[in-house]
Amino acid sequence: MIPSTLEYTKASSIDEAVAAVAAGAVPLSGGQSLMPMMRLRLAAPHAIVDLSGIPELVGICEDEDEIAVGAMTIHREIAASELIRAHAGLVADAAGGIGSPQVRNRGTIGGSLGHADPHSDMPATLIAAGASVIAKGPNGERRILAEDLITTYLTTTLEPGEIITQVRIPKSDDHSAYAKFHRRAIDWTVVGVGVCIGDNGVRAAATGVADKPVRLSAFEAVLNGGGSLDDAIAKVAEGIEPHAGLDGSVEYKKHLLGVLARKAHGEASSR
Amino acid sequence: MGETITVTVNGTAHTAEVEPRTLLVHFLREQLNLTGTHIGCDTSTCGCCTVHVDGDAVLSCSTLAIQCDGREVRTVEGLQSEDGTLHPIQQAFHENHGLQCGYCTPGMMMAAVGIIEQQPNATDDEIRAALEGNLCRCTGYQNIVASIRAAADQMARS
Amino acid sequence: MAVDYTTQAAGGIGDAVLRKEDRKFVTGEGRYVDDLKLPGMLHAAFVRSPFGHARITSIDAAAALALPGVHAVLTHESLPVETGVLSASNPGGDVRHPEQAILVKEIARYVGEPVAMVIADDRYLARDGADLVHVEYDPLPVVVDAEKALEAGAPLVHAEYDSNLVKTLEHHTDGFDDAMAKASKVIKLRVDNQRLTPSAMETRGCIGDWQDATGEVTLYTSTQVAHFVRTFVSIVCGTSEAKVRVVTPDVGGGFGAKLNTYREEFAVCAASHAVGRPVKWIEDRTEAGVATIHGRAQVQYYEVGVTDEGKIVALKFDAIQNNGAYNMLLTPSISHLTLFMVPGLYDIQDISIRIRQAFTNTTPTDAYRGAGRPEATHGIERLMDAIADELGIDAAEIRRRNFIKPEQFPYSSATGLIYDSGSYDENLDAALELSDYAGFEARRAESEAKGKYRGIGLSTYVEVCGLAPSAVTAALGIGAPGWEHSTVRLHPTGKATVITGTSPHGQGHATSWSQITQTELGIPFEDVEVIHGDTAFQPYGLGTYGSRSLAVGGIALYRSLGKVREKARELAAHLLECSVDDMEWTGTAWQVKGSPDRSKTIQELAYAGWTSASLPEGIEPVLEATTFHDPPNFTFPSGTHVCEVEIDPDTGRIEILKYTAVDDCGNVINPLIVDGQVHGGIIQGLGQALFEETVYAEDGQMLTPTFVEYLVPSAADVPEMTLSRTTTPSPSNPLGVKGIGEAGTIGASAAIVNAAVDALSGLGVRHIEMPMQPARIWNVIQEAKS
Structure with a gap:
């Protein structure tokens, strides 16, 4: 299939990109989600703005408290980053398993977040890690908690004209891991769970079990209240109602949530 | 609505006019007549269209040609030496019967070159894992894995 | 003519020569x-x-x-x-x-x-x-399910007919009712052979x-x-x-589509x-x-009568085939191939078969790798395990007790076929040995200790290949024959052009046909060019499908080569001034018996035939021959596949730990190509067993149109396989070949499903439908436990 006619601009600065998006263009980062949708004509933007020419959007660096990941940093770089591995292992886990090597060579962290697919791996791990995104728009820059970014299928709280410029991951000594289940290796994740275990307690989030990534609040509450892992697993699906699909029933996905929460918790604990 | 781009493909700079929506794979096939790169799906699942852009294996069906303005693209046609000597990956696919109908083969080999560069000592299981994005319907993959292992060994020796 | 294949130069019959097709494909110069x-x-x-x-x-x-x-x-x-x-x-x-x-x-x-x-x-x-x-x-109104389509009051796909019934195939042996009545046990099984999308990469x-x-x-x-x-x-x-x-x-691949x-x-x-x-x-x-057409889509109801010892005495097969909305080229004939193979490789003489074909509001179905035979094999092989389970007899043993024995060949099947040759015990023995079947229970215990279920499954199959004797296609009402054409043309320089009516799309005919030409005519492998797939060159060709290319097209080639060789013999005798009876073939030349110094190579004879300076009486110029070969019978490859799986009860994922295949495709022209066909075939069967299903919603919407929903497996999703071969040459053709293009697919699905059922047999699981995706397996386990 073939995309519809569109206008293309390549921004050389964040401001230029913001101006283009404010004028109605759709931001194109790695294109690994957007391009297939455009080819199937499920998306038909009349204009796109390519973010690949903005140097400050690429790269991983740190300050005292946070790791700053440029929105255009590709999954392969994130998976290979010692810094991310050291402070947020679950994010590296997730990045290393997205799509195929070809997809990881182009797909970006900002693109994953902005696309907001409910089966995407990256948002859930960033929520569990307590990360934030920096969004820049016509009215300036603001910080959004990853948890507050995605509202439903392919929908975010980004204002018109805003683009994600950076992801900020707290530097922590948490032990963390991401565990996911998929059918074929290349397939979208059926259910995935990211768990962070630290001095301030346990944080966990899941993908594939709702119209957006969700915090596993009941699971966290049991563990943070001193309860056992078994008790936490028993409550992991509380308040969560996954959608049945070709990849499994509601019951199956709720069950997988427990299996993967246990697996992620176990792997995090052993790190 | 045409835009002028310059893309270096297999070492040769090509300046051409493209529609912004032109996919890299169609640019290569239709405008440059480099038909070795194939299309197998609409969803970035099959890997038939794999080429290298600035040294990375990527899917040319989910990349716009215009995004490659000023970049270096390598396709299957750029694997062999100028004197016609096959690249070790090409030779290995031939010697290990790593292809049948040949349709997935260019993308498979371009992905394989990327795998070998990233993980020169990959085990069979690691090779299989890294091939997750390349589908073949003929070979059952056994001889493809053998081909990549053989090429990796050959490249390590030379 | 007996040729000692072991002493010839590389590139002849039986040699694992590398494919001459490859270079254009690895350099990107293939032309699709x-x-x-x-x-x-x-x-x-x-x-x-x-x-x-x-x-x-x-x-x-x-x-x-x-x-x-x-x-x-x-x-x-x-x-x-x-x-x-x-x-x-x-x-x-x-x-x-x-x-x-x-x-x-x-x-x-x-x-x-x-x-x-x-x-x-x-x-x-x-x-x-x-x-x-x-x-x-x-x-x-829409109907997508074939069984529902045949119910009274179903929406009519074609209003000009009073029902959605396309045709009913029936075949009953006279003794069936008596035999079934005498059975000490009757076992029933329903098997749903799901709809598949062929998915050639091109x-x-x-x-x-x-x-x-x-x-x-x-x-x-x-x-x-x-x-x-x-x-x-x-x-x-x-x-x-x-x-x-x-x-x-x-x-770029066809697979019947x-x-x-x-x-x-x-x-x-x-x-x-x-x-x-x-x-x-x-x-x-x-x-x-x-x-593009879909494949399979057949629901089967089995009833089998057995003795206490597990000998099958009567078999009833009632199936519904989903034809889709129209009949394509061979749609109504595909389930006829199922009918042929209902008894499998078992000696079952009393049989009752009914297959009803239905129109539905879906893409038409037609031939997909194996075309009707995988459906038959999967069903009977599931049934054999059900019998073994019911009677408490080992799965290998129940098959052995029912095998057609080597001394029964040629064997007349209850469905009217004459099986040419086979040694089913030999396949089974070799596969059991290679897979360490005997040591399985210890391995099962190891898995259980890890909290996992381990199972081993067998599939013993025979298939019908070499489609098809024209008398049979005519009897089936197919308005087309089953012969194949070849022309062999020698050029003045001694090179050869081979024109074949087969139409390869990955099978390597240019290589195999060159090997046959080298062995039979002494033209070196590299001097042979094979032309196919252009109606301007061929009188007619029936093409490539049904594992027919070698067993029919290869024999057409063999016969043309023989004609050229015989013409060359007359020419040689004439040029060497001796009688045709005094000539002997060296493999590359005709010589006067016992006189190597008096000989003419095939290349010399090609030149002499072209110049025509001196031709024997009644011989036309040029060494060239054409054959239209109509096979006297089908061929019957067979084999045993053994699969060992481990199931994770937490996720329902099935991991294939070991896959062993022993196949008998008769004589082999190129072992490299044969192994490649088996590899690919098995993984397509595995795709059906574990991943693939074409799904329609009740309202007729297609839910699996892309590779995101339709799960063709990648290298990361499939195991390495261990292959071996036995050989019973086909007596139906002079090369003794049978065909191997579909065998892997036909054998694989049942071995994998049988292994999974075996793994869960301790929970009381007796049957699992395909595809055995993790969610389905998890559900099966939950239901068995509750």
Whole structure:
């Protein structure tokens, strides 16, 4: 299939990109989600703005408290980053398993977040890690908690004209891991769970079990209240109602949530 | 609505006019007549269209040609030496019967070159894992894995 | 002529020679249909029905036609073609054969049926134009399930018939009722052989080029059957078959899906006629999910009568085949192949078979790798395990007790076939040994200790290959023969051109046919060029499918080589001035018996035949021969596959720990190619067992059109396989070959499902349907536990 006619601009600065998006263009980062949708004509933007020419959007660096990941940093770089591995292992886990090597060579962290697919791996791990995104728009820059970014299928709280410029991951000594289940290796994740275990307690989030990534609040509450892992697993699906699909029933996905929460918790604990 | 781009493909700079929506794979096939790169799906699942852009294996069906303005693209046609000597990956696919109908083969080999560069000592299981994005319907993959292992060994020796 | 294959130079029969086809493919110089450009060529895109069943009330093409670069929008009314029955399966017989318009006439009957065709300067504009064609539909009731389609009151797919029944195939032996009555136990099993999407990596595509001045039309198309296509193009487009040329460039896989004559192939020819320029159409993957035939889709009900010792005394098979909305080239014949193979490789003489074929509002089904035989094999092999389980007999032992024995060949099956040869115990013994079947229980215990379920499964199969003796196709009502053609032409320089009617698309015929030529005629492997897939070169060719190429086309070649060799013998005798009876063949030359100094190489004789300076009385110039070979019988490859799996009860994922296949395809021309066919075949069977299913919603919507929903496995999802072979040469042909293209697929699915059922047998699980995706396995485990 073939995309519809569109206008293309390549921004050389964040401001230029913001101006283009404010004028109605759709931001194109790695294109690994957007391009297939455009080819199937499920998306038909009349204009796109390519973010690949903005140097400050690429790269991983740190300050005292946070790791700053440029929105255009590709999954392969994130998976290979010692810094991310050291402070947020679950994010590296997730990045290393997205799509195929070809997809990881182009797909970006900002693109994953902005696309907001409910089966995407990256948002859930960033929520569990307590990360934030920096969004820049016509009215300036603001910080959004990853948890507050995605509202439903392919929908975010980004204002018109805003683009994600950076992801900020707290530097922590948490032990963390991401565990996911998929059918074929290349397939979208059926259910995935990211768990962070630290001095301030346990944080966990899941993908594939709702119209957006969700915090596993009941699971966290049991563990943070001193309860056992078994008790936490028993409550992991509380308040969560996954959608049945070709990849499994509601019951199956709720069950997988427990299996993967246990697996992620176990792997995090052993790190 | 045409835009002028310059893309270096297999070492040769090509300046051409493209529609912004032109996919890299169609640019290569239709405008440059480099038909070795194939299309197998609409969803970035099959890997038939794999080429290298600035040294990375990527899917040319989910990349716009215009995004490659000023970049270096390598396709299957750029694997062999100028004197016609096959690249070790090409030779290995031939010697290990790593292809049948040949349709997935260019993308498979371009992905394989990327795998070998990233993980020169990959085990069979690691090779299989890294091939997750390349589908073949003929070979059952056994001889493809053998081909990549053989090429990796050959490249390590030379 | 007996040739000692062990002493010949590399490149002859039996040698694992590397393929001569490979270089163009590894350098990107393969030429598939989408790689071809003709001067002035336009591009087509189709507007397809979004409804499973709907009446078209209007088509408005104005917006599309207004788009710059769009040349035409064609519909049923404006496309200059005939409508007709586009099927070779019993077209005039007792099969209900609704007419197919090339573009929908009034009523669309499945999602994806082509409604209109947009012709534009390039494929981008053609797609843009297609999106601008506005079609109004009036939806009609839909039925997608074949069993429901046969119920009273079901929506009628074709209103001109009083039901959705296409045809009923029946076969009953006289002694069946008595035999079943005497059985000490009757075991029943329902098996659903799910619908599959063939998924060749190259989708379909074609270019029609109609020359107005001469009326000649050339069609370049990705097909397995160029001549079938030519015949149908001439009928549909109303032109002389002699004016139609069909060219098959390199074909990126077929698996039966390109064993057909498709509406788009006729449409591009007719459109080229209409617009006066060549017209190309290349199928998108998403389009392929609905526009190219599907496979399988057969629900089976088994009832088997057995003795206490596990000997089968009577077998009843009642199945429903989902034909889809129309009959394609061989649709009604596919389940006939199932009928043939219902008893498998077991000595079952009392049998009762009924197969009802149904129309539904779905894409038509037709041949997909194995075509009817995998359905039969999967079912009977599931049934054998059910019997073993019921009687408490080992799965290998129950098969052994029922095998047709070597001394029974040639064996007359209850379904009317004559099995040529086989040694089923030998296959089984070898596979059990290789897979360490005896040591399995210890390994099961190891898995149990880890909290996992481990199982081992067998599949012992026989298949019918070498399609087909023309007398049989005629008896089945197929309006086409089963012979194959070859021509061998020696050039003055001693090189050879081999023209074959087979049409390879990955099978390596150029290599294998060169090997046969080297061995039989002494022309070196590298001096042989093989031409295929162009109707301008071949008198006729039936093409490549049904594991027929070697067993029929290869024998046609063998016979032409023999004719050339014999003609060369007469020429040699004449030139050496001795009698034909005094000549002996050295493998590369004719010589006077016992006198190596008096000989003529085949190359010398090729030159002499061409110069014609001195020919024997009654011999025409040039060493060339043509054969149309009609096989006297089918061939019957067989084998045993053993699969060992481990199931994770937490997720339901099945991991294949070990896969062993022992196949008997008769004599082998090239072991490298044979192994490759087995590898690929097994993984397609594995795809069916574990991943793949084409799913329709009740309302006729296709839920699995792309590779995101339709799960073709990758290298990361499949195991390494261990292969071995036994050999019982076929007595039906002089090379003793049988065929191997479909064996892997036929053998694999049951071995994998049997292993999974065995793994969960401790929970009381007796059967699992395919595909055994993790969610299904998890559900099976939960149900068994509750």
